[in-house]
């Protein structure tokens with residue numbers, strides 16, 4: 001048998017990424033739920049990617065919802081720190097947000113957020129049997145037999161984000177994703193972000 005000296009994978013190229021941070025030391029999630037329920041009570045919502053579930057429609061960056069605003073501000077700061085750490089020439093220039101609520105059987109169809117630079121989600125409530133969003137690989141690697149041929153996340157066709165209450169996730173906006181339904185009591189509630197960046 002021939003033994004090769006070199007590592008077979010020299011370097012993984014063109015990776016994507018998922019950032020996350022625990023906001024529970026900066027945010028009282030019970031306060032965030034209070035703001036969520038205020039919006040839920042007054043906003044009929046609109047149909048977007050949600051099937052059965054509720055997608056908020058009203059503007060959330062409002063002093064009436066200080067705890068939601070706090071999470072948004074933290075998401076902006078966290079994203080800027082990432083952009084600085086990676087030595088990009090970018091910073092956050094736009095952010096808009098909405099709330100999502102999925103009860104039993106509700107889900108979100110496969111979609112991406114168009115030309116959005118970054119997207120994010122903060123989990124406010126998660127029933128025990130509910131999982132987080134599923135990110136889908138969509139490049140041409142999925143046409144090859146290599147895709148899904150082992151357990152490496154670099155070869156995987158999808159990745160399920162851990163839905164942890166109080167945790168913020170940020171990722172590139174081009175990633176396709178969907179949310180599976182769950183069979184349990186309660187609601188999966190989240191604050192979702194679109195984040196635009198520009199040159200400093």
Ligand SMILES: [Fe+2]
Pocket residue numbers: 049111112113177
């Ligand atoms: Fe989405």
